[in-house]
Structures are given as structure tokens and as C-alpha cells.
Amino acid sequence: MAKPKTAYVCTECGASSPKWQGQCPGCGLWNTLVESVTEPAAGANRYATSFAALAGVGKLQDLAEIKPREEPRQPTGIEEFDRVLGGGLVSGGVVLIGGDPGIGKSTLLLQALSRLAEAGQSVLYVSGEESAEQVALRARRLALPVAGLRLLPEISLEKITATLAETRPAVAVIDSIQTVYSEALTSAPGSVAQVRECAAQLTRFAKQSGTCVIFVGHVTKEGALAGPRVLEHMVDTVLYFEGDTNSSFRLVRAFKNRFGAVNELGVFAMTDKGLRGVSNPSALFLSQHAQEVAGSCVLVTQEGTRPLLVEIQALVDSAHTPSPRRLTVGLDSNRLAMLLAVLHRHAGIACFDQDVFVNAVGGVRIQEPAADLAVLLAIVSSLRSKPLPGKWVAFGEVGLAGEIRPAPRGQDRLKEAAKLGFTHALIPKANAPKQAIKGIEVIALERVEQAVEQLRGLC
Numbered sequence: 001m002a003k004p005k006t007a008y009v010c011t012e013c014g015a016s017s018p019k020w021q022g023q024c025p026g027c028g029l030w031n032t033l034v035e036s037v038t039e040p041a042a043g044a045n046r047y048a049t050s051f052a053a054l055a056g057v058g059k060l061q062d063l064a065e066i067k068p069r070e071e072p073r074q075p076t077g078i079e080e081f082d083r084v085l086g087g088g089l090v091s092g093g094v095v096l097i098g099g100d101p102g103i104g105k106s107t108l109l110l111q112a113l114s115r116l117a118e119a120g121q122s123v124l125y126v127s128g129e130e131s132a133e134q135v136a137l138r139a140r141r142l143a144l145p146v147a148g149l150r151l152l153p154e155i156s157l158e159k160i161t162a163t164l165a166e167t168r169p170a171v172a173v174i175d176s177i178q179t180v181y182s183e184a185l186t187s188a189p190g191s192v193a194q195v196r197e198c199a200a201q202l203t204r205f206a207k208q209s210g211t212c213v214i215f216v217g218h219v220t221k222e223g224a225l226a227g228p229r230v231l232e233h234m235v236d237t238v239l240y241f242e243g244d245t246n247s248s249f250r251l252v253r254a255f256k257n258r259f260g261a262v263n264e265l266g267v268f269a270m271t272d273k274g275l276r277g278v279s280n281p282s283a284l285f286l287s288q289h290a291q292e293v294a295g296s297c298v299l300v301t302q303e304g305t306r307p308l309l310v311e312i313q314a315l316v317d318s319a320h321t322p323s324p325r326r327l328t329v330g331l332d333s334n335r336l337a338m339l340l341a342v343l344h345r346h347a348g349i350a351c352f353d354q355d356v357f358v359n360a361v362g363g364v365r366i367q368e369p370a371a372d373l374a375v376l377l378a379i380v381s382s383l384r385s386k387p388l389p390g391k392w393v394a395f396g397e398v399g400l401a402g403e404i405r406p407a408p409r410g411q412d413r414l415k416e417a418a419k420l421g422f423t424h425a426l427i428p429k430a431n432a433p434k435q436a437i438k439g440i441e442v443i444a445l446e447r448v449e450q451a452v453e454q455l456r457g458l459c
Contacts, residue, residue, distance in 0.1 A: 005037075006035050006036065006037055006184070006185060006186065007035075007036060008020045008021075008033040008034065008035055008036070009033065009034060009036045010024040010026055010027060010029070010032045010033055011032050011033075011034055011192070011228075012024065012027050012029050012032050013026045013027040013029075014026070015027065017033060020033055020035070021033065034187075034191070034192045034193045035185055035186065035187045035191070035193040036185075036193050036196070036197070037182075037184050037185065037197060071090045071091065071093075071259060072090075072091065073086075073087040073088035073089065073090060074088050074089045074090075074091070074116070074121065074170065074171070074212070075087070075088040075089075076088060076089060076112040076115060076116060077112070077115035077116070077118075077119065078108070078111060078112055078115065078275075078277060079277050079279075080252070080266035080267060080268055080277035080278070081108065081112060081252065081266055081277075083264055083266050083306075084239060084252050084253070084254045084264045084265070084266040085237065085239075085254070085257070085259075085260060086237075086254075086257050086259050086260015086261060086264070087259075087260060089171060089212045089214075090212060090236070090259050091170070091210045091211075091212060092206055092207050092209070092210045092211070092212065093206070093212050093213075093236045093237065093258075093259060094202075094203050094206050094207075094212075094213050094214075094215070094234070094235040094236050094237070095212070095213070095214045095215065095235065095236065095237040095238075095239065096177075096214075096215045096217050096225070096231065096232065096235040096237065096238050096239070097109070097214065097215070097216055097217065097238075097239040097240075097241065097252075098216075098217035098218070098219050098225045098238075098239070098240055098241065099219060099240060099241025099242070100219060100223075100241065101218075103241045103243060103250060104241060104250050104268070104270055104275055105175075105216050105241055106129075106130075106138075106175055106216065107138070107142070107270075107274050107275055108252075108268070108274075108275050109125075109173045109175065109214060109216065110125065110135070110138065110139060110142070110144065110274075111142065111144060111274050111275060113125055113149055113171065113173060114139070114144040114145055114146060114149055116170070116171055117145075117146070117147065117148035117149040118145050118147070118148070120148075121170045121171060122148075122167070122168070122169045122170045122171075123148070123149055123150065123169055123170065123171045123172070123173075124150050124151075124152060124163070124164070124167060124169040124171075124172045124173070125149060125150070125151050125152070125172075125173050125175070126152045126153075126154060126160055126163075126172065126173060126174050126175065127151065127152070127153045127154075127175050128153075128154065128155040128174070128175060128176060128179030128180055129175060129176060129179055130153070130175075131153055132151055132153045135151055135153075136151075141272075142273055142274040143273060144274075150167070150169070155179050155180050155181060155189060156180075156181065156183065157180050157181060157182040157183070157197075157198045157201060157202075158182070158183055160174070160180065160202075161201060161202070161205055164205060164209070164211060165205070165209070168209060168211065169211055170211065170212065171211070171212045171213075171214070172211055172212070172213050172214070173213075173214045173216070174202060174213065174214065174215050174216065175216040176215070176216040176217060176218060177195060177198060177199055177202075177215040177216065177217055177227070177231075178190040178195060178217065178218045178226060178227065180194070180198040180202075181194050181198065182194060182197050182198055182201070184197070185197060190218075190226070190227075192227060192228045195226075195227035195228060195231060196227070196228045196230060196231065199215065199227075199231050199234055199235075200234065202215075203234055203235065215235065217231070225238075232256065235256075236256075236257070236258040236259060237254065237256060237257045237258065237259065237260075238254070238255045238256040238257075239252055239253065239254055239255070240252070240253050240255060242363070242365060243363055244363055247363055248269055248270045248271070249267065249268070249269055249270070249278070249284060249362065249363060250267075250268040250269070250270060250275060251265060251266070251267055251268075251363070251364065251365075252265070252266040252267075252268065253265050253266075253303075254304070261304050261305055262304070263303060263304045263367075264303065264304035264305065264306070265281075265303035265304060265306060265308070267281035267284060281306075281308055282308055282309040282310075282416070282420055284362050285308060285309065285310040285311060285360075285361055285362035285364055286298065286309055286310075286311050286361070287311050287313075287361055289390070292387035292388070292389065292390050293387050294381050294382050294384070294385045294386055294387045295313055295314045295315055295316070295378055295379075295381050295382030295387075296311060296312070296313050296314075296378060296381070296387065296388065297311075297312050297314075297374045297375075297377040297378040297381065297388055297392075297394055298310070298311055298312070298374070298392065298393045298394070298417075298422070299311070299312050299366070299370075299371050299374035299393070299394060299395055300393050300394075300395045300413035300414070300416060300417050300425075301366055301368060301370065301371060301395070301413075302368065302370070302407070302408065302409050302412070302413060307409070307412050307413045307415075307416035307417075308364070308416075309393065309416065309417065309420060309422075310360055310361065310362065310364055310366065311360075311361040311362075312331075312358065312359075312360060312361075312371065312374045312375055312378045313358070313359045313361060313378060314356065314357065314358045314359075314375065314378035314379045314381070314382045315355075315356075315357040315358075315382055316351060316354050316355070316356050316357075316379055316382040316383040317354060317355045317357075318353065318354060318355070319353055319354055319355045320355075324351075324352065324353060324354055324355050324356070325355045325356070325357070326340070326355075326356055327355075327356075327357045327358070328357075328358045328359070329358070329359040329360065330359065330360030330363065330364055330365050330366055331358055331360055331365075331366055331371065331375065332367070335369070335372070336356065336358055336375065338400070339372055339375055339376055339379075339398060340356065340379070342376075342398055342399075342400060342402060342448060343376055343379065343380070343448065343452075345402070346401075346402030346447070346448045346449060347402075347448050347449050347451075347452045349380060349383065349452065351379070351383065354383070356379060358375055358378070358379070368407070369397040369398075369405075369407075370395045370396060370397050370407035370408075371395070372396065372397050372398035373394045373395060373396035373397075373398060373404060373426065373427075373428075373445075373451060374393075374394045374395060376398060376448065376451065377394055377426070377451065377455055380452060380455055381455065386455075388455070389424065391421065391422050391423040391424065392422065392423070392424045392425070392426065393417045393422045393424070393425050393426070394425065394426040394427070395407050395410075395413055395425075395427060395431075396426075396427055396428040396431070396445070397428070398448060402447055402448045402449065403446065403447060403448075404428045404429070404445050404446060404447065404448065404450075404451065405428060405430070406428045406430035406431045407427075407428065407431060410427060410428075410431030410433075411431075411433060411437075413427075414427070414431075414433065414437050414440060414442065415437060417440060418437055418438065418439040418440040421439075422440060423439070423440060423441060424440065424441050424442075424443060425440055425441070425442050425443065426443050426445060426451060426454065427442060427443070427444060427445070428444070428445060428446075429444040429445060429446045431444075432444040
């Protein structure tokens with residue numbers, strides 16, 4: 001069989017060159033040429049046929065007449081993992097999970113495959129980074145039932161796809177996609193061309209065979225998934241592992257999911273027996289103070305369909321340099337600068353000569369703007385050295401005009417706070433419930449000035 005020809009294609013303009021060169025001959029940019037396979041005319045039919053089979057095309061259809069079917073879910077037996085996936089794995093779905101080295105990606109997937117095999121599912125674990133003995137030692141250390149779990153230590157794409165075609169497993173894990181290489185390309189494993197080609201071939205197999213394929217992906221030092229960006233577009237679900245490797249807690253967040261909600265959050269605790277789901281994650285993000293402390297405010301945030309209570313801590317101290325520091329952990333630092341400007345302009349509280357530090361307790365990353373009100377209350381509390389009452393919560397977005405804007409799913413947030421024993425909530429007026437919620441008193445606010453005045457009355 002003749003070896004497929006390769007060419008070097010520019011990632012910016014698509015221009016092709018028969019050999020590698022530093023500058024693209026088409027657009028003139030540097031270091032944009034990557035190796036890719038040049039398909040002959042007959043080979044193009046293979047791609048066209050496979051994609052036609054995947055999409056079910058062939059005739060023009062009216063969208064209103066198409067009867068979609070609900071994809072059946074296969075639960076993994078790990079409740080937090082199933083939550084992030086949207087209920088479980090989908091036949092023919094492709095999942096990409098990334099995270100820092102040693103954070104627990106392989107451990108979680110080995111646990112999931114073990115439970116699927118125990119339930120009678122056909123599963124395959126392809127290990128490109130560890131030997132069979134190393135994987136067996138980890139399974140023994142975690143005390144996992146491994147009967148029925150098949151293992152393939154291999155990095156050749158052609159051998160992997162041949163094994164998948166022969167065994168037809170229900171779920172296959174590729175650990176990791178950066179170690180797999182195709183003999184059709186001369187570049188090293190982990191290069192842009194290799195990752196793109198190997199992921200495309202395995203994705204095509206998953207769609208045609210119905211096997212659910214899970215890729216483990218490396219991340220760069222900036223925290224992004226290594227390899228081409230097209231890798232994230234190619235798959236159905238993208239999951240990220242978050243958390244400090246020095247901490248026992250791990251967060252799994254969904255950033256893309258064609259079969260479920262995005263921004264779902266799964267919380268795990270790393271133990272000597274592997275990852276264990278945390279049933280009440282709000283307790284993880286709330287500190288237990290012996291007495292009320294200044295600079296602390298409890299936020300009710302929303303992660304996908306799950307409301308979480310997170311403690312926001314702020315420390316405001318006199319600056320000892322001409323340029324005061326603005327530091328955030330788990331929050332957007334640019335948004336902190338904006339909130340301090342709003343606090344000065346509309347509430348008359350200046351922090352231009354103060355260092356301001358804000359932290360979201362527990363290592364969680366809060367991306368929604370509904371954290372604004374809790375951050376402002378924590379800053380004012382620290383600046384005045386006056387604590388907020390321990391059973392008070394807050395949420396709401398703060399605009400540049402000083403208004404407090406509503407947050408989505410306000411009712412769910414209030415019910416979660418009431419369930420955990422909180423008695424008062426500072427919220428936007430637009431989120432005020434029409435009927436009282438048992439156990440919690442709502443204080444509706446429209447302006448930042450009202451929030452500061454309310455805080456002055458409490459303190």
C-alpha cells in the first residue's frame with residue numbers, strides 16, 4: 001500500500017506548499033505551515049461517504065417534518081461525572097477532557113470504565129502514556145473491580161482503529177490524544193498535524209460505529225488545551241479539570257456539550273481510593289468561622305443548573321507603594337477595577353490609596369457577573385472593619401450607572417440559601433419573589449447606594 005502524500009498547509013489562509021518553509025507563500029505570515037495528508041482523488045470519496053453517513057444526508061428535507069429521537073444515556077455510575085456530561089455518555093459521542101498533569105483525569109476515567117465494565121458494558125482503555133503494569137498498579141491501589149475492562153497500551157493510530165473495529169466497545173478512552181500518531185504523517189506525536197488527523201479519524205470511527213470515545217487532552221502552561229483549536233470544535237463535549245494539585249478537591253466543568261447544558265460543575269474529593277463525588281459542594285466553599293469576621297460575604301452563584309453558595313473574602317489595606325495592588329483569586333481582576341470605580345462614583349467610597357485583595361474560597365472560579373454585589377459588600381465590610389451577619393447572602397450584577405441588575409434563576413438561588421439555613425438575602429429588586437420563601441427574608445435593592453446604606457445599618 002502506497003504511503004499517502006503530505007503537504008504543508010497554512011493555518012491562516014489555507015495556502016499549500018510541497019515542503020516546509022518558515023514563511024507562508026500565500027499570506028506571508030511566519031511559522032503557520034503545518035503538515036497534513038494530501039488525499040488522492042479516489043480517497044476523497046472516503047471522506048464524502050463517511051460524512052454523508054454521519055449526517056444522514058441524501059435529499060432535501062423540511063426541518064418541521066424531521067422527527068428527532070432522544071439519544072439514550074449510559075450512566076457511568078459516578079453521579080458528579082454524569083451531571084457534567086448531562087446525564088451520562090451518549091452512543092457515538094466524543095468527549096474531550098483536559099487538565100493539569102496529576103490532577104486526576106486518568107483516575108476518574110479508570111473509575112468510570114471500571115463501573116461500566118461491572119455493569120456489563122464492553123469498554124476499552126487505550127494507554128499511550130503508561131504501560132499495562134502501571135495501569136494495573138493504579139487499579140489495584142484504588143481497589144477497582146477490573147473484570148471485563150480491556151487494556152491496550154498503544155500509540156499507533158492504525159493499530160488502535162483496527163482494535164476498535166474488531167472489538168466494537170461501547171466506550172473507549174484514548175489516554176492521551178497527544179501521544180497517538182499516524183503513520184501517514186512524518187511529524188512527531190503531539191504536533192498540530194498529528195493531533196488533528198488522529199482526532200479526526202477516531203471521531204469518524206465513533207460516529208460510524210456508535211462507540212463513545214473519550215479523549216484525554218494535555219494542556220499548555222497557560223491552561224488551554226494543547227494542539228489545534230479545531231480539536232475542541234470537532235468533539236461533542238469539552239470538559240476541564242480545575243483545582244490546585246496541592247488541594248484534595250477537584251472541579252470538573254463543562255465548557256461545551258451538544259447533549260446537555262454547558263457550565264455544569266462536578267465537585268470531587270481526591271482520596272486514597274480515587275475521586276469521590278461531593279454531595280453538598282456548598283459546604284466546601286463556605287468557611288467555618290468561630291465568630292463573624294469583616295470582609296466576608298456569602299454569594300449564591302449558579303453553575304449550570306446547580307446553585308452554589310461560595311464565600312467571597314476581601315482584604316482592604318493601606319497601600320505602601322505609589323500604585324495600589326488589585327489582586328483577585330477566582331474572579332476577574334478587570335471587573336474588580338470596574339467595581340471599585342462604581343463604588344467611588346456612586347457611593348462615595350474611595351479605595352485609590354488602598355490595596356484590595358479578593359478571593360473566592362475553595363478554589364472555585366466564578367465567571368458570572370452576579371458576583372458583583374457580594375464583592376462590593378465584602379470590600380466595604382473590610383474597609384470599615386465591620387462584619388456582615390453570618391446568615392446573610394447576596395447576589396446581583398452591578399452596572400456602570402450604579403444600578404443593581406437581576407441575575408438569572410434568582411428563585412433557585414434563594415431556595416438553596418434557605419435550605420442551607422440562611423435567613424436574609426440582599427438581591428436585585430427584579431429578582432424579588434412574588435411569594436415569600438419560607439425561612440428567608442428578602443431585601444430588594446435597586447442601587448449601589450442602597451446596598452451601602454443597608455450595610456451601614458447592619459454594621
